[in-house]
Amino acid sequence: MSYAAGIPVAERAITVVLLGNPNTGKSTLFSAMAGIPTRVGNYPGVTVEEKLGRMAYRGHSIQLIDLPGTYSLAPKSPDEQVAVNVLRGQMPGVPAPQCVVVVADATNLERNLYLTSQTLELGIPTVIALTLCDVADEKGTAIDIQKLSERLGCAVVRVVASRREGIDLLCDEILAATGVPQPRPVGLDASLTAATATHSPAASEAIARYQWIENVLEGIVQRNPPAIRSLNDSIDAVVTHRVWGTLLFAATMLAMFSSIFWLATPLMDIISRGIDALAAGAEGLLPPGAIRSLVVNGVIAGVGGVVVFVPQIAMLFFFIAVLEGCGYLSRAAFLMDRLLVGVGLSGKSFIPLLSSFACAIPGIMAARTIENPRDRLLTILVAPLMSCSARLPVYLLLCGAFVPNVPVGTPWLRLPAVVLACMYAVGVVVAAAVAFVLKSTFFRGPPEPFVMELPGWRWPRWRVVLQRVRESVWSFLQNAGTLIVAVSIVVWALASYPHNAEVIHAEVQAQRQSLTDQLASLDSTPADAMPAERRELAADITEQLAFLDTEVGLAAAHRGAAQRQSFLGQGGRFIEPLVKPLGWDWRIGCAALASFPAREVVLGTLGVIYNLGEIDPGEAEDASALVRRLRSATWDGTTRKVFTLPVALSLMVFFALCAQCASTLVVIGKETHSWVWPVVAFAYMTVLAWLGACATYQLGTWILS
Amino acid sequence: MVSLQQNTSLPFRLCPEVSLRDVAVGSTARVADVTGSDLTSMRLLEMGLTPGVNVKVVGAAFLGGPLELELRGYRLSIRRSEAARVTMAR
Numbered sequence: 001m002s003y004a005a006g007i008p009v010a011e012r013a014i015t016v017v018l019l020g021n022p023n024t025g026k027s028t029l030f031s032a033m034a035g036i037p038t039r040v041g042n043y044p045g046v047t048v049e050e051k052l053g054r055m056a057y058r059g060h061s062i063q064l065i066d067l068p069g070t071y072s073l074a075p076k077s078p079d080e081q082v083a084v085n086v087l088r089g090q091m092p093g094v095p096a097p098q099c100v101v102v103v104a105d106a107t108n109l110e111r112n113l114y115l116t117s118q119t120l121e122l123g124i125p126t127v128i129a130l131t132l133c134d135v136a137d138e139k140g141t142a143i144d145i146q147k148l149s150e151r152l153g154c155a156v157v158r159v160v161a162s163r164r165e166g167i168d169l170l171c172d173e174i175l176a177a178t179g180v181p182q183p184r185p186v187g188l189d190a191s192l193t194a195a196t197a198t199h200s201p202a203a204s205e206a207i208a209r210y211q212w213i214e215n216v217l218e219g220i221v222q223r224n225p226p227a228i229r230s231l232n233d234s235i236d237a238v239v240t241h242r243v244w245g246t247l248l249f250a251a252t253m254l255a256m257f258s259s260i261f262w263l264a265t266p267l268m269d270i271i272s273r274g275i276d277a278l279a280a281g282a283e284g285l286l287p288p289g290a291i292r293s294l295v296v297n298g299v300i301a302g303v304g305g306v307v308v309f310v311p312q313i314a315m316l317f318f319f320i321a322v323l324e325g326c327g328y329l330s331r332a333a334f335l336m337d338r339l340l341v342g343v344g345l346s347g348k349s350f351i352p353l354l355s356s357f358a359c360a361i362p363g364i365m366a367a368r369t370i371e372n373p374r375d376r377l378l379t380i381l382v383a384p385l386m387s388c389s390a391r392l393p394v395y396l397l398l399c400g401a402f403v404p405n406v407p408v409g410t411p412w413l414r415l416p417a418v419v420l421a422c423m424y425a426v427g428v429v430v431a432a433a434v435a436f437v438l439k440s441t442f443f444r445g446p447p448e449p450f451v452m453e454l455p456g457w458r459w460p461r462w463r464v465v466l467q468r469v470r471e472s473v474w475s476f477l478q479n480a481g482t483l484i485v486a487v488s489i490v491v492w493a494l495a496s497y498p499h500n501a502e503v504i505h506a507e508v509q510a511q512r513q514s515l516t517d518q519l520a521s522l523d524s525t526p527a528d529a530m531p532a533e534r535r536e537l538a539a540d541i542t543e544q545l546a547f548l549d550t551e552v553g554l555a556a557a558h559r560g561a562a563q564r565q566s567f568l569g570q571g572g573r574f575i576e577p578l579v580k581p582l583g584w585d586w587r588i589g590c591a592a593l594a595s596f597p598a599r600e601v602v603l604g605t606l607g608v609i610y611n612l613g614e615i616d617p618g619e620a621e622d623a624s625a626l627v628r629r630l631r632s633a634t635w636d637g638t639t640r641k642v643f644t645l646p647v648a649l650s651l652m653v654f655f656a657l658c659a660q661c662a663s664t665l666v667v668i669g670k671e672t673h674s675w676v677w678p679v680v681a682f683a684y685m686t687v688l689a690w691l692g693a694c695a696t697y698q699l700g701t702w703i704l705s
Numbered sequence: 706m707v708s709l710q711q712n713t714s715l716p717f718r719l720c721p722e723v724s725l726r727d728v729a730v731g732s733t734a735r736v737a738d739v740t741g742s743d744l745t746s747m748r749l750l751e752m753g754l755t756p757g758v759n760v761k762v763v764g765a766a767f768l769g770g771p772l773e774l775e776l777r778g779y780r781l782s783i784r785r786s787e788a789a790r791v792t793m794a795r
Contacts, residue, residue: 071748071751071752072747072748072751074747074751076744076747076748077744107779108778108779109778110753110777110778110779111752111753111777111779114751114753199756200742201742202739202741202742202746202747202750203738203739203750203755203756205750206747206750206751206755207750207755207756207757210753210755210758210777223778233763236763236764236773236780237763237764240763240764240765240766240773241764242765242766242767243767245764245766245767246767330782333782334766334770334771334773334782335766335767335770336770337766337770337771337784338766338767338768338769338770338771339768341784347770347771449744449745449748449749449783449784449787450771450782450783450784450787451745451748451749451752451781451782451783451787452781452782452783453752453779453780453781453782454773454779454780454781454782455779455780456779456780
């Protein structure tokens with residue numbers, strides 16, 4: 001035990017590895033034994049997740065290593081390679097295991113014993129944890145555990161992890177097995193020799209192992225009575241039926257999606273209102289100045305920006321856990337595989353991508369259900385391209401304000417609605433193209449088999465469902481939440497500094513002067529000779545001047561000037577040459593930069609930049625004020641309007657494709673345990689967004705001229 | 706025991722080997738062999754599609770999607786392209 005050198009004897013932990021097929025309740029067993037993992041990360045060099053936990057039992061310290069779910073120990077995928085290396089003690093930084101717990105599904109023993117037979121050959125002390133025994137009982141499957149244990153040559157423990165049944169017995173067996181050499185499985189060598197003589201080398205191993213398994217299970221498993229079996233069959237007949245199955249699937253997905261979209265909204269409103277109240281309270285308590293601004297606009301806004309995602313995450317994982325628990329999740333992947341295989345994904349990407357239409361954060365977290373690391377990463381990278389609910393207000397405001405409300409073909413279909421639908425389509429089409437390109441370039445490799453178990457129908461275990469929800473919310477708050485708050489504070493600082501009161505005051509004065517001058521030059525021409533357009537301009541300038549004279553208007557002008565002076569504002573001016581081809585002036589560029597923490601703030605930022613102060617685009621009055629101000633905005637020093645139809649379209653396309661959402665990038669980083677992937681996602685999405693917006697503006701201008 | 710969706714009208718000599726892909730939904734057939742020795746074939750064997758095992762095709766997803774199989778007391782889903790590698794006993 002060289003790894004333990006330097007650690008006091010009393011603290012030496014027994015290293016125990018959990019190994020098992022996917023969907024055997026391995027994670028539930030891990031939680032039942034060790035609770036929340038002490039460490040979650042990636043094994044060096046691969047995107048295979050490493051999960052460690054610790055537990056104390058009868059004075060012994062046990063270190064648990066949860067290996068990724070695998071069907072076999074013949075290394076073919078990164079997951080299996082990691083499993084083999086850890087078991088052999090060849091994984092750097094991971095101590096060699098003293099005991100292996102093979103988690104085997106009692107409802108599907110025959111297939112689960114395949115991995116068991118490979119594990120027993122390694123000679124590491126082995127204990128079998130027979131999970132899902134409650135489900136097996138319901139189905140009427142009886143297993144002679146005593147006999148099974150004798151024939152396998154290792155302890156077999158009946159476990160119901162969701163009710164913590166059998167955990168102590170399992171720990172006793174682990175302690176008893178540790179240090180005792182594992183005998184080779186009886187009869188396996190004979191089977192292997194016999195099969196090699198008659199079959200190809202590729203097939204012989206599998207044939208031999210299944211032959212051995214059939215011998216082991218002879219007379220041990222009493223199969224379920226036909227009545228229950230036929231119920232399972234009739235459910236499957238409907239659910240995977242070409243017509244009914246597809247309809248049921250569409251209905252289920254619609255129900256799930258609309259719940260995330262609509263049911264979470266009132267909860268999110270309550271959280272937003274609570275955060276607003278907290279901000280108002282802090283504003284009342286603290287004196288005006290940098291500290292108040294930091295607390296209100298940095299910390300409280302940042303925390304609010306984290307907590308607001310919780311209802312969606314909790315709801316999505318509730319649905320996923322229920323669907324997984326009753327066996328529908330893999331049927332959904334089964335039904336959707338055909339649609340996604342064409343672009344290089346698999347059916348398992350469907351739910352993560354669908355949920356990304358509500359919000360990419362729960363969607364990216366839902367990609368945990370994809371076992372294949374390559375497919376999972378690809379799904380995570382394209383999920384933010386789905387138009388999430390944060391983009392909707394941007395689309396709605398711009399479509400309503402700048403897209404002419406004319407019928408398209410039929411009187412019921414109006415152009416703004418068509419443009420809105422196009423924005424959603426842009427995301428989907430680009431995601432498909434990106435997935436296809438990535439799959440045929442950087443993610444190239446032998447095709448991954450879509451060989452997936454379809455578990456039997458059963459009632460979801462509510463404890464497991466609630467645990468899943470709690471774990472997902474907790475891991476989001478703990479891992480991503482803290483970082484999102486930190487990013488919000490950094491962006492607050494960039495938008496607030498440098499803060500020079502004199503410069504700001506001077507800018508506001510200069511602005512007032514420029515407006516007065518403009519009005520004077522318009523007034524010098526006789527009123528009746530003024531064309532309508534100029535009269536409108538004059539009325540507009542008068543309105544802006546009147547607003548400047550009010551207390552609110554003056555404060556808003558100061559706020560706007562402060563933002564334009566800040567690092568962020570300077571950044572906006574700096575990138576002006578970059579955003580000019582998109583038809584944007586520096587103010588829009590600045591708003592796009594400032595919306596980095598979250599897309600939905602772009603409207604609020606535009607409000608601040610255009611001297612409207614802090615507005616709430618959700619309020620009809622504020623939104624119409626913003627629309628009026630945007631419509632009247634002109635390029636600096638000219639009367640040329642900034643917001644035309646091509647500009648509005650280019651802005652929408654940009655927001656459809658860009659990665660302006662710090663929370664999403666943080667979650668990508670946390671889910672992939674790497675800082676490479678959020679950078680990749682940000683880079684490729686920003687480039688695509690720029691190209692898309694540029695093409696839209698240039699094409700739009702060319703068509704309209 | 707094997708019922709075919711296609712190929713039944715072809716003369717025997719021209720009839721290609723029957724694969725799991727050709728087995729009609731609802732019927733059962735016995736695996737003869739899994740062709741190929743790559744990752745996918747290995748996986749199919751490991752999942753229990755070994756020569757001699759009886760497989761029932763329980764269902765098929767729409768638009769030519771994957772097949773749902775029953776074998777060794779559990780349900781398995783594989784793509785049609787993968788099913789084509791599994792030849793069935795006639």
